[in-house]
Amino acid sequence: MAVSSFSSSSSAAVAHHQGCFLRVHARFLLHDHQQGRRNRRCPFVVRPLMASLVAMAPAAAASARVSRRTASEEAVYEVVLRQAALVEEAAAAPGPPRRRWVEEDVAGSWGLLGDAYDRCGEVCAEYAKTFYLGTQLMTPERRKAVWAIYVWCRRTDELVDGPNASYITPKALDRWEKRLEDLFEGRPYDMYDAALSDTVSKFPVDIQPFKDMIEGMRLDLWKSRYKSFDELYLYCYYVAGTVGLMTVPVMGIAPDSKASTESVYNAALALGIANQLTNILRDVGEDSRRGRIYLPLDELAEAGLTEDDIFRGKVTDKWRKFMEGQIQRARLFFDEAEKGVAHLDSASRWPVLASLWLYRQILDAIEANDYNNFTKRAYVGKAKKLLSLPVAYARAAVAS
Numbered sequence: 001m002a003v004s005s006f007s008s009s010s011s012a013a014v015a016h017h018q019g020c021f022l023r024v025h026a027r028f029l030l031h032d033h034q035q036g037r038r039n040r041r042c043p044f045v046v047r048p049l050m051a052s053l054v055a056m057a058p059a060a061a062a063s064a065r066v067s068r069r070t071a072s073e074e075a076v077y078e079v080v081l082r083q084a085a086l087v088e089e090a091a092a093a094p095g096p097p098r099r100r101w102v103e104e105d106v107a108g109s110w111g112l113l114g115d116a117y118d119r120c121g122e123v124c125a126e127y128a129k130t131f132y133l134g135t136q137l138m139t140p141e142r143r144k145a146v147w148a149i150y151v152w153c154r155r156t157d158e159l160v161d162g163p164n165a166s167y168i169t170p171k172a173l174d175r176w177e178k179r180l181e182d183l184f185e186g187r188p189y190d191m192y193d194a195a196l197s198d199t200v201s202k203f204p205v206d207i208q209p210f211k212d213m214i215e216g217m218r219l220d221l222w223k224s225r226y227k228s229f230d231e232l233y234l235y236c237y238y239v240a241g242t243v244g245l246m247t248v249p250v251m252g253i254a255p256d257s258k259a260s261t262e263s264v265y266n267a268a269l270a271l272g273i274a275n276q277l278t279n280i281l282r283d284v285g286e287d288s289r290r291g292r293i294y295l296p297l298d299e300l301a302e303a304g305l306t307e308d309d310i311f312r313g314k315v316t317d318k319w320r321k322f323m324e325g326q327i328q329r330a331r332l333f334f335d336e337a338e339k340g341v342a343h344l345d346s347a348s349r350w351p352v353l354a355s356l357w358l359y360r361q362i363l364d365a366i367e368a369n370d371y372n373n374f375t376k377r378a379y380v381g382k383a384k385k386l387l388s389l390p391v392a393y394a395r396a397a398v399a400s
């Protein structure tokens with residue numbers, strides 16, 4: 001991705017980010033147009049964003065018209081299209097599950113599937129309380145499926161981030177991937193796998209985002225620097241954007257939504273990216289103490305900063321300006337995601353909106369800490385957290 005002068009002023013930084021973002025989405029638009037496919041209906045996510053960004057960054061808008069998609073964007077977009085096509089296919093041919101196995105097969109020696117799902121629910125309740133609360137609004141089928149996906153993601157993450165992380169090798173991840181393929185074929189290894197195996201037999205969930213999440217874990221085994229936002233974008237897709245693509249087939253799109261399937265999946269992807277970028281910005285200090293820098297090095301250099309500045313961890317004006325730009329970019333992804341929420345099935349809106357707002361507020365907290373994300377951990381206070389829940393609930397209800 002071409003990078004313009006990023007360090008000269010904060011408005012230039014913002015324009016730069018908007019430019020990058022604009023280029024990404026302009027490519028999506030161009031692609032849809034060339035393919036003449038599913039975006040027959042309103043691609044709600046893209047147009048308003050384009051309009052506002054064109055007003056703010058005309059130079060970037062001009063370059064957007066001629067730029068091409070990068071390899072990362074191309075790769076990710078292909079997965080979005082694939083997942084959206086699978087959902088549309090399932091909607092066009094409702095009826096019995098698409099896969100060959102049935103509940104009794106996957107339950108096998110793992111006992112009753114109901115127990116397996118209950119255990120998934122317990123894990124979700126323990127590690128993601130707010131989200132678990134939100135899942136209570138969903139139909140039992142959907143709620144159980146979301147728990148099963150959550151548990152698989154958590155276990156995958158724990159391979160490289162958990163207590164046994166130092167023993168994890170690429171070979172172990174290959175075995176985990178083989179196990180994934182097996183459960184998608186109706187051959188689960190344990191009861192948590194059995195729950196997911198059952199879920200993917202009932203909902204049109206593609207295997208690719210799951211494989212891509214494992215790929216993200218592989219990256220984490222050896223990669224600790226990201227040359228550009230394009231590289232970071234791919235990483236964020238692998239470890240978080242994938243979650244959006246996995247869960248929307250279960251949460252469902254509102255039957256009366258006029259949005260294209262693809263645009264809702266793009267919004268889901270955007271939420272994963274926004275969450276991950278926020279996570280990265282919150283944890284700069286913590287990551288640097290583990291020798292990791294999840295920031296685009298080219299943008300860092302353009303801001304007049306070096307890797308040593310990160311390791312030293314001093315908040316300077318250059319750092320503040322750089323962070324302003326990074327936060328602005330994350331917010332653009334949140335904005336895009338938020339537009340998609342209204343198109344989810346009504347019972348799924350509230351938990352998604354509440355978690356979106358809670359995570360987004362971490363960005364405000366970084367600002368409130370005067371951009372000291374080296375030694376201060378930005379967090380959202382209990383009062384604000386609690387307030388987000390009814391507000392999100394009311395907003396989700398209005399949208400229905």
Ligand SMILES: CC(C)=CCC/C(C)=C/CC/C(C)=C/CC/C(C)=C/COP(=O)(O)OP(=O)(O)O
Nearest residue numbers: 240243244267268271272275276279337340341
């Ligand atoms: C917007 C639309 C249309 C759909 C929503 C689709 C969804 C649910 C997207 C969410 C994707 C998601 C939850 C990604 C994970 C992001 C992330 C960085 C999680 C961090 O998890 P932890 O590491 O447990 O967080 P903490 O470090 O904050 O505890």
